[in-house]
Amino acid sequence: MVAVDPKAIPSATAVHHQFVVVVDGAETTIHEGVQRCNGGTLTVVSPGVLEVSRLQHVVVRGGGGGDVRFHRCGFAAAEACGAVSFHKCDAVRVDGAAEVAVRRCRSADVERAGTVSIRRCKGAARVHGAGELRVGGCREADVGSCSEVTLGRCREARADWCGALGIERCRSADVSRCGAVRVDRCGGANVSSCGSVMVRRGSVMVDAHQQQGWQEQQPSCQKAEPDYNLPIEIVSK
Secondary structure, eight states: OOOOOGGGSOOHHHHTOOEEEEETTEEEEESSSEEEETTEEEEEEETTEEEEESOSEEEEEOTTOOEEEEESOSEEEEEEEEEEEEESOSEEEEEEEEEEEEESOSEEEEEEEEEEEEEOOSSEEEEEEEEEEEEESOSEEEEEEEEEEEEESOSEEEEESOSEEEEESOSEEEEESOSEEEEESOSEEEEESOSEEEEESEEEEEOTTSSSOEEEOSSSOEEEOOOTTSOEEEEEO
8 A cells, every 4th residue: 555645636626726717898717728818818827826917907706716916907806816916007906815915006905805915006005804914105005904004105094993003104194993003204193092002203193082091102101191172292203
């Protein structure tokens, strides 16, 4: 009898994973090989991994798994996929994915994802319902219902109902109903109904009606007691 390692046998799901692809309104399926359509290509580079290149309007449905890589597409969307990446696309959208990476795209709209990273979007990055989120170098960031968020170098940032939130080098920010908030080198930030606020080199207006203290990080940290008659502004330079 020969012992066989079950991990060494490729699963039927991985080998025959089938993607449903809608290109300019026309639906097709692919699980292997290359398909060329409307000036672009669909390529299965390895079992369960699809590359999509230079299509104007494309939607990929992974059926609950499968990894997809988009490159230089117009509108590109992924639904119920594993790991999804976008590079130099126009508008991108994700609904259900384990990992999402967006680089140098015009705008991004992500819902129901695990780990999300968005870098250098010319327009708006909108993320609702994610685990760990990193957004940097975007004109506008709008996030909500995320566990751990870091926003950096955005012109405008909005966050609502998040866990731990870090905001760094943003021109303006509006934050509400988050847990621990950290603000570093922002032009102006409005914070309301959050668990705690830490400020380093920035101007923050804190809603005075939330029932907790605030902390300003300087060479020696100091706690400030809120005045419930007026909003509180924390300025550190």
